[in-house]
Amino acid sequence: MAAAHHYLRSAHPAILARRRDRGQPAGPGPRSIAAMPIPVPTPPPPRPATPHADIDAALAVLTERAPAWAALPLDERIGYLRSLLRRTMAEADGLVAESCAAKGIDGVRAGEEWGGNIVTQARTLRILLDTLEGIRRTGRVPLPRNAVRVRPGGQVTVRVFPASVYDRMMYPLTFADIWVDPQVRREGLDDHLGSFYTKGVIPPSRVSLVLGAGNVNSIAPLDVASKMFVEGSTVLLKVARVNEYVGPYIERAFADLIADGFLRVVYGGGADIGEYACRRPEVGHVHLTGSVSTCKSLIWGPGPEGVERESSGRPLLAKGLTGELGNVGPVIVVPGNWSERALRVRAEDVATQILHNDGFNCNACRVLVVAAGWTQRERFLGHLRRVLAAQPPRPAFHPGSEAEYDRYLAAHPAAEPLGQRRPGTLPPAMVSAADPSGDHLAFREEGFIPFIVATALPAESPTDFLGRAVTFCNERLAGTLSSSVIVDRPTARQLGPALDRAVADLRYGAVGINIWGGISFALGSTTWGAYPGHTLEAIGSGIGVVRNARLVDRPEKTVLRAPFTQVVKPPWFVTHRTAHRVLSRAAALDADPHWWRVPGIAWWAARG
Secondary structure, X not given: OOOHHHOOOEOOOOHHHHHHHOOOOOOOOHHHHHOOOOOOOOOOOOOOOOOHXXXXXXXXXXXXXXXXXXXXXXXXXXXXXXXXXXXXXXXXXHHHHHHHHHHOOOHHHHHHHHHHHHHHHHHHHHHHHHHHHHHHHHOOOOOOOOOEEEOOOXXXXXXXXXXXXXXXXXXXXXXXXXXXXXXXXXXXXXXXXXXXXXXXXXXXXXXEEEEOOOOOOOHHHHHHHHHHHHOOOEEEEEOOHHHOOHHHHHHHHOHHHHHOOOEEEEOOOOOHHHHHHHXXXXXXXXXXXXXXXXXXXXXXXXXXXXXXXXXXXXXOOOXXXXXXXXXXXXXXXXXXXXXXXXXXXXXXXXXXXXXXXXXXXXXXXXXXXXXXXXXXXXXXXXXXXXXXXXXXXXXXXOOOHHHHHHHHHHHOOOOEEOOOOOOOEOOOEEEEEEOOOOOOHHHHOOOOOOEEEEEEEOOOOHHHHHHHHHHHHHHHOOOOOEEEEEOOHHHHHHHOHHXXXXXXHOOOOEEEXXXXXXXHHOOOOOEEEOOOOOOOOXXXXXXXXXXXXXXXXXXXXXXXXXXXXXXOOOOXXXXXXXXXXXXXXXXXXXXXXXXHHHHHHHHHXXXX
């Protein structure tokens, strides 16, 4: 996982900021972190809602310019994408600072904003740029000669990570493969790579509405980029109320595209603005990242009338829809004989999947699946409990989270808050032994809070456990977005083909082996979205994928693999002491790769 360690290494602080860092200590230790005061969130005042007349005017421009964007020559698209990457990095320092202020975080915790925000954008845009430049040179998606493989049974996979020599160096023995729709055979794969760029066709002329997410600030701009550069739409972006402060940064980053009439950005609280735009006839497609309830309201309509429409199968939405709606992000821990260090490190791994962004992530772990007969189970859970309890409290910035937390505590009487609850904060809460046959709220819904439920399955062997765990996750838990499996090397060898079979059987859009499956969100070259098969009537974790900067047209899932043993602590870990230093340097490397950027990243990473 030394490889994955640098994945979130984002950085574009100015040279002066880097000089300021020299000679400073590596960062506060665990005790000083725990003693940090809780910053007070200071989001800017809300922006006025965009008038309906202005939305109509924006849609008129986007409709008029849609044919020009669909037919735009590749050279010009590449020029726009270069400008977008350059402008995004120019805005990075300010966006991170404002994001931290709005969320009430500072110091080492700013690493989350560098990683999940700036690195994610830098990687996705740069790899997409590399893909388009490769298509311009050769007419094909640029992939290494050995990137395409065929699994037993004939399913084709495409290795998309590492995406560069820097990835290979920074993430040794870490890989990501996109598993292609099983209906696509090896001899026909080229017909399913490159989107419209390799097909000799012009994409349909249309306007897409993107309803931005409020929790992670890379989502809205990258959803816009996906609709524009991967699908060929002009875009109307409605910025989420909770993070409206990102809007001006997006407008500056996309300035050239806005100036030429290919993008418009609108604002407004509540559902009115998004609902109004969604129902406009000029909008041909809707994409959102959000909750199942929000999505259902768009599809069927709000209130009792929407419920009646859903029950009778009469959707109000008469246009295409894609979206990512979250899930409970299960982590399966395969029993083995681990060292005390391994127990601790993997507890930090799971704690990160629970607490990153204070639990306000669609890829967060909400359910931990362990073996009832694992002799180290209680020690592992003890390590996890201690790591969770040691993390400093932070403001619960997401609207409604305190009421949600209370609802989950009431539904799970055995839940143990691991820390003192102060006004405006939510200490992580843990259920250590939930009955796997029970009808638990945490199994049925995605709780957007720092809350984890551990459940133990009876099994006669690691192979038996893994099969039962896969069935449990597929059949009992909400969502199909991402999942993770933790397994030590000797046990993986013992499992043999059963491990590959389990990965194949997990019905999730991203599966991580010894790495957080949610990392697929940020690598850029990987896909991010639900497992295929959802419909408007059964929306699940959503429809379609984003990211996918290598333009694999018919993905089934992304599978990530990393070593069980960590050489260097990954900088996205919540226990990392220099994450802000590492990640504030990594984005620069991801956006503009040069060897001279590497030593500074490595120096700070080693002090994490």
